[in-house]
Amino acid sequence: MKYSQIIKKHLPINKKRTGKKLDCQYITIHNTGNPKSTADSERRYLENPENTNATGWHIVIGGKEAIEAIPISEVAYHAGTSAGNNTSIGIEICDSAGLAAEKNAIELVASLLIQKGWGIEKLKTHKDWSGKYCPHIILPRWNQFKNDIAAEITKQKAEQGTTVEKNIKEIEVFDKAGRSLGILKIEL
């Protein structure tokens, strides 16, 4: 699943989505910490009247879908420190969907890094910012997760390379007597 395939269900401007511009420099990875929630239920919880704090996230990724709640150009409160909130996109990976959600996350984060022209050095954990043990499922194999994203970047770039339309010019070539020698194809 690439960033272009996510479902955008943006929050109205409120406590969680203030509309403040993000000085985007990193991507922060989280696990939801909820063993049962889906991407859809996490998104609905953001608008639950009982959920009155400012905590939010940009994108939640489940086994079947990914939803953007706050535009990635704006600040969301997910990192536990103002440094993390003001400079990073917060991505939540659903605990409930296991490796299916992680696979979607690897693809989506890779596509986002390519879009930004970044590499895996731009990835942070929630723990990097605040010390909270998050993403709790992925932290024990964080380096492997980053390596999987690096491999996925290489794969997606190769796919892009083969699907780029080539600008080919065809020129018909003649001999001195004016007989056609055939078509010469030049890749510009």
Ligand SMILES: [Zn+2]
């Ligand atoms: Zn977290």
